[in-house]
Amino acid sequence: MLHIKCPYCGIRSQKEFAYGGDATVKRPKLNSEVSDKEWDDFVYMRKSPRGKHTELWHHISGCRQWFKAQRDTVTHEIFKTAKINEEIK
């Protein structure tokens, strides 16, 4: 069982959360010319690193806020979590 620290509610059990995937993927800017390659990279291409991964989680059975977490994909250790508008380095 993962214990995830919601930036709003504190540490809760994994069962309260839904996963949202890679948080480093950036949607191309709205109302700008987007090449097929840029769109392709945004929709489909993933690095899926072995080690530190910055990802989105949704506290769906709690405060319902989306936030970011940095987690190790081998040990599942969660290093830090941050609000959606905050950077994780």
Place this chain on the structure above:
Amino acid sequence: MQKYSVFSLIKNSLSGHRNWDVAWKDPTPKKEYEVIIIGGGGHGLATAYYLAKEHKITNVAIIEKGWIGGGNVGRNTTIIRSNFMYDANARFNEFGMNLWRNLSQELNFNVMFSPRGIINLAHSDAQMNAYARRGNSMRLNGIDAVLLNREEVKKIIPQADFSEDVRFPIFGGLMQPSAGTARHDGVAWGYARQADAMGVDIIQHCEVTGFDIQQGKITGVRTSKGNIKSKKVGICVAGSTNILAEKLNMSLPIETHVLQACVSEPIKPLLDGVVTFGAGHFYISQSDKGEMVMGGDLDGYNSYAQRGNLPTIQHVLTGGLAVFPFLSRLKMLRTWGGIMDMSMDGSPIIDKTHIEGLYLNCGWCYGGFKSTPVSGWTFAHTIAQDRVHELNSELSLNRFSTGHLLDEKGIGTKTWIG
């Protein structure tokens, strides 16, 4: 190579089984090979076998970081089926079914292919309609599909819960009678033994650490046992695909996730086919040893851990109990995990890459075992001829950018809910 038969068994029993030949050798790598296959799992071993058998290319090395068959080919729930809706997937896997049917004889190794049938249960009228459509698509591709009503399902699996007042009553199901199971590690060993006999070098405990590329062409690989040259390299590493892609500076439409499976204590024969629950993600069959073999959802977040967490097991088995309440009285014997190369549309990729001489076989999600023979067969063709076969022409790497997706489940790019 010593042929396995009842006579060789008797002969060797007389000398206390001390004089059997080794099933495959343990060679030191040569300086150069015609083809290098990275990954000694089922697909890599099958590729090497078909390169030697179908294309007479025997100067081949399989490079495996751990030991052959130590990854997903020995971790899956052994289900073999071709019940796909899309033409590309259906044709590909039905070709594979024909390879499965003769595999034990061909490899002189009992892979225990057992076409005991698979039933996908339906729990609503809408699901029955969807299964009718899928069944019709399968039949148009020459695959046996039978749409069963509730009573017909009850005749086949009376031990399932057919009460009226359950949350997900059984409305019927779609059956592929020719689907089944096989002995998964036997498949790896069978391919390894025959490939070795034809001259393929199986190099274990050798990790690929980098690639040598000159002017857009592959010239070799760097490994923990030194550099090995080759003008053709095939990557066949399932859950480790993204790790090698990073060394090549490639982005792929793949994420790596962990999938768990589990078996119960062995019991007397109770379930003779494969059954899947249609309102959740759960599948079950009974092994020849009597264990109930079960699996379901991914753990739900990117993982390279090769082990999972208990909440997922609990969630999957909750689905299992909804179909088969008797499971609650069984003890769990083992749970384990394997890492899956989840593609963005749920279908595999067998293709050339932008680097000349580098070939890619990945994206099997959690359905790679059933395709082991046909994956090896088509990948061997792609490598030997330097062009894709008709069977894997749609399993292309660029289908994501061109929009020709094979999204069998229609769930989009959320690989973790696959």
